[in-house]
Amino acid sequence: MRHINIILFSVCLLSTALLQAQEEARDDELRRIIRENQQAEVEIPFPGRGELKRISSDFSISSVDEKKVSIRLSPLTADLFISRNYDYSMAGLPARKGILSSASFGEALSWNVYPTYLQYDSIMRSFQSRFPELCHLDTIGLTNYGKQVLVLKISDNHGADEDEPEVFYTSSMHGDETGGFILMLRLCDYILANYSTSSRIRNLVDNLEIWINPLANPDGMYRTGNLMSNPTRFNAYGYDLNRNFPDPLVASVTLQKETVDMMKFLAERRFVLSANFHSGSEVVNYPWDRWLEKKHADDLWFYLISRAYADTVHAWATPGYMTELDNGVTRGAVWYVITGGRQDYVTWDLRGREVTIELDNDFITPVSQLESLWQWNYRSLLSYIENALFGIHGHVEDALTGNPVPAVISIPGYDKDNSQVYSDSLTGRYTRLLNPQAWTLKFSAAGYLDTTIYNIPVFAGQRTLLDVRMVPLVNAIDTTNPVEPVLY
Numbered sequence: 001m002r003h004i005n006i007i008l009f010s011v012c013l014l015s016t017a018l019l020q021a022q023e024e025a026r027d028d029e030l031r032r033i034i035r036e037n038q039q040a041e042v043e044i045p046f047p048g049r050g051e052l053k054r055i056s057s058d059f060s061i062s063s064v065d066e067k068k069v070s071i072r073l074s075p076l077t078a079d080l081f082i083s084r085n086y087d088y089s090m091a092g093l094p095a096r097k098g099i100l101s102s103a104s105f106g107e108a109l110s111w112n113v114y115p116t117y118l119q120y121d122s123i124m125r126s127f128q129s130r131f132p133e134l135c136h137l138d139t140i141g142l143t144n145y146g147k148q149v150l151v152l153k154i155s156d157n158h159g160a161d162e163d164e165p166e167v168f169y170t171s172s173m174h175g176d177e178t179g180g181f182i183l184m185l186r187l188c189d190y191i192l193a194n195y196s197t198s199s200r201i202r203n204l205v206d207n208l209e210i211w212i213n214p215l216a217n218p219d220g221m222y223r224t225g226n227l228m229s230n231p232t233r234f235n236a237y238g239y240d241l242n243r244n245f246p247d248p249l250v251a252s253v254t255l256q257k258e259t260v261d262m263m264k265f266l267a268e269r270r271f272v273l274s275a276n277f278h279s280g281s282e283v284v285n286y287p288w289d290r291w292l293e294k295k296h297a298d299d300l301w302f303y304l305i306s307r308a309y310a311d312t313v314h315a316w317a318t319p320g321y322m323t324e325l326d327n328g329v330t331r332g333a334v335w336y337v338i339t340g341g342r343q344d345y346v347t348w349d350l351r352g353r354e355v356t357i358e359l360d361n362d363f364i365t366p367v368s369q370l371e372s373l374w375q376w377n378y379r380s381l382l383s384y385i386e387n388a389l390f391g392i393h394g395h396v397e398d399a400l401t402g403n404p405v406p407a408v409i410s411i412p413g414y415d416k417d418n419s420q421v422y423s424d425s426l427t428g429r430y431t432r433l434l435n436p437q438a439w440t441l442k443f444s445a446a447g448y449l450d451t452t453i454y455n456i457p458v459f460a461g462q463r464t465l466l467d468v469r470m471v472p473l474v475n476a477i478d479t480t481n482p483v484e485p486v487l488y
Contacts, residue, residue: 026090027082029090030042030073030078030082030090031078031082033090033093034073034074034075034078035075037093037230037232038074038075038223038232038234038238039072039073039074039093039176039232039233039234040072040073040078040090040093041062041070041071041072041073041090041091041092041093042070042071042073042081042086042088042089042090042091043068043069043070043071043088043089043090043091044068044069044071044086044087044088044089045067045068045069045087046064046065046066046067046068046069047069049292049337052064052069052336052337053337055069055071056336056337056338056339057250057339058077058080059071059072059073059077059080059081060072060073060074060077060233060234060240060243061336061338062233062280062363063280063281064335064336069336070091071088072233072234072240074232074233074234074238074239074240075238076234076237076238076239077238093176094176094231094362094363094364095362095364095366096229096230096364098362098364098365098366098367098368098369099114099178099228099229099231099364099367100113100114100367101113101114101115101116101227101228101229102114102115102116102119104119105119105122105123108120108123109123109189111182111185111186111189111370111371111374112367112370112371113367113370114178114181114182114228114367115185116222116226116227116228117147117218117221117222117225117226117227117228118226120150120185120214120215120218121148121150123185124137124150124152124185124188124214125137127152127188127189127192128152130192131192131195134154134155134156134158134192134195134205135152135153135154135155135158135188135192136152136153136158136159137150137151137152137153138150138151138152138153139151140213140261140262140265141257141258141260141261141262141264141265142257142261143217143218143219143235143236143257143258144219144235144236144237144256144257144258145218145219145236147218147219147222148218149213149215149216149218149258149261149262150213150214150215151170151211151212151213151265152188152211152212152213153209153210153211154188154191154192154205154209154210154211154212155205155208155209155210156205156206158209162209163427163429164207164208164209164429165207165208165209165272165273165388165389165393165429165431166208166209166210166211166269166270166271166272167208167209167210167211167271167272167273167274167385167388168211168212168213168266168269168271168273168274168275169184169187169210169211169212169213169274169275169276169277169381169385170184170212170213170214170216170274170275170276170277171183171184171213171214171215171216171276171277171278172214172215172216172217172220172221172277172278173216173217173241173242173276173278173342174217174220174233174234174240174241174242174278174279174280174363175217175218175219175220175221175222175223175231175232175233175234175235176220176221176231176232176233176363176364177233177277177278177279177280177363177364178221178228178231178279178363178364178365179277179279179359179360179362179365179369179370179373180214180277180278180279180357180359181214181215181221182365182370182373182374183277183359183373183374183377183378183381184212184213184214184215184277185214186374186378187212187378187381188212188214190378191204191205191210200382201382203389204382204385204386204389207389208385208388208389210385211269211271216241216258216262216276217235217241217258219235219236219258220232220233220234220235220236223236231364235256235258237256239254239256241256241258241259241342242276242278242338242340242341242342243338243339243340243341244256244259244340245259245263245340245341245342245344245345246263246340246345246349247290247339247340247341247344247345248290248348249290249291249339250339250340253340262342263345266346266350266352267350270350270352270422270424271346271350271352271354272352272353272388272421272431272433273352273353273354273384273385273387273388273433274346274352274353274354275354275355275356275357275384276342276343276354276356276357277356277357277359278356278357278358278359279358279359279360279361279362279363279364279365280358280360280361280363281324281358281361282321282322282323282324282328282358282359282360282361283310283322283324283325283328283329283330283335283358284306284307284309284310284322284328284329284330284355284356284357284358285306285330285331285332285335285343285355285356285357285358286302286303286305286306286329286330286331286332286343286355286356287302287331287332287343287344287347287348287354287355288331288332288333288344288347288348289332289333289337289338289339289341289343289344289356290332290333290337290338290339290341290344291333291337292333292334292337294417295331296347296417296419297411297414297415297416297417297419298353298419298433298434298435299331300435301433301434301435302331302353302355303329303331304435305355305384305387306329306355307329308380308383308384309357309380309383309384310322310327310328310329310380311328312379312380312383313328313376313377313380314327314328316375316376316379317372317375317376318372318376321376322376324358332344332356341356342354342356343355343356347418348417348418349418351418351419351420351421351422353433359373359377360373387433388431388433389463390433390458390460390461390462390463391431391432391433391434391458391463391464392431392432392434392439392441392456392458392463392464392466393429393430393431393432393463393464393465393466394429394430394465394466394467394468395423395427395428395429395430395467395468396409396423396428396430396443396445396467396468396470397428397467397468397469397470398448398469398470398472399469399470399471399472400471400472402469403428404423404424404425404426404427404428404429405423405428405445405448405470406422406423406424406425406428406445407422407423407428407430407443407444407445407448407468407470408420408421408422408443408444408445409421409422409423409430409432409441409442409443410441410442410444411439411440411441411442412440412442412452423443434458435458436458436459436460437457437458438455438456438457438458439455439456439458440452440453440454440455440456441453441456441466443468443470445470447472447473448470448471448472448473449470449471449472449473451468451470451471453466453468
């Protein structure tokens, strides 16, 4: 019996040693893949929501279902992941066979190939040269590698900072999520080319300031230089830019240059409505991403505009497209919780309204599918920004001078978690996007009496105009005749 025990013990030791050797070999292979590609995709069994939240705070999750979690690793996170001893398996990186670079500027304008970086730059400049009366090319900032993060402003009076609601589309914060990149370029072209013939397009351009940033992470998409040959999810330093924004639930992160530049741009513009585009799933994702236990005050409004996007897609797409989760719609945290996401930063910190739209299960959309992606989505893209024209719009002014008043516009008993909006300090303009029904708005500003307006009607697909003149407070010390001098 003693000999049998010794043999069993030896077998166990040998098995353990073999297992450790296999794990070390797997870990070495993972490090090699990351070293060569600047990223790797791994999968672990679904660990439960508690552990998933912890994983999400430390690593970049690319997708989740009821069986597994897909995690994208960079050189920054590889060693931490390996130290956790997760039961992981390698997963393939986004297929590169669908990447076909354009041979010429003219071919790139067919929208059925991927442009080189220089061709992308030329396309954006060509919009301005072809339609100088309708658009202006601007730069949000420079990446760590010195590439420009370009943004196109489209408006009937683009040279002025107009007294109009501003909307923003941005794509490909993850550099290897490519479908939205082409969609945004083609949307710019479509709006500009159809302004003179389409009353719908003219209405959008005349009454909104439309800003479109097709590529938020050029260092990731064009990692190897001018060609989109080996794109990566991360920026040049291995950071996931959609986990890099300030978050009230976690300690401060190392803000990347692209993040700082984008935050400055967003703070200056204060968009009333925005969306950022990704791939890896097919669903419209709305706030909150960071909180499972609570909903945004405008949760129903968010659901309805997300539902409208997905339902319009369904009317034109092949059956089965954008049907994940709640038939193409989800509240972010119900899917999985993330922190440091841009959607929640815009909605929480800036009091904007932003959603995240996942366009394609393939991270890299094959060129053969680019035309379908456009045909299935472009009507929804137009309808989404059209929402900025609806709800309650107006100006807040001083009742005595007519000067603009920077006021907080809130709904008593309804608003929570920074859902209130503000009037513009320079123009007094405000926009409150709301579901159709009767609403009560309260206007508050330093130095003014609160003003409450009751039973304001909001109708589907219509704008309700409401200008408010606020009465300034009168300091009693200026209207009395005191016996003794008063110091103040």
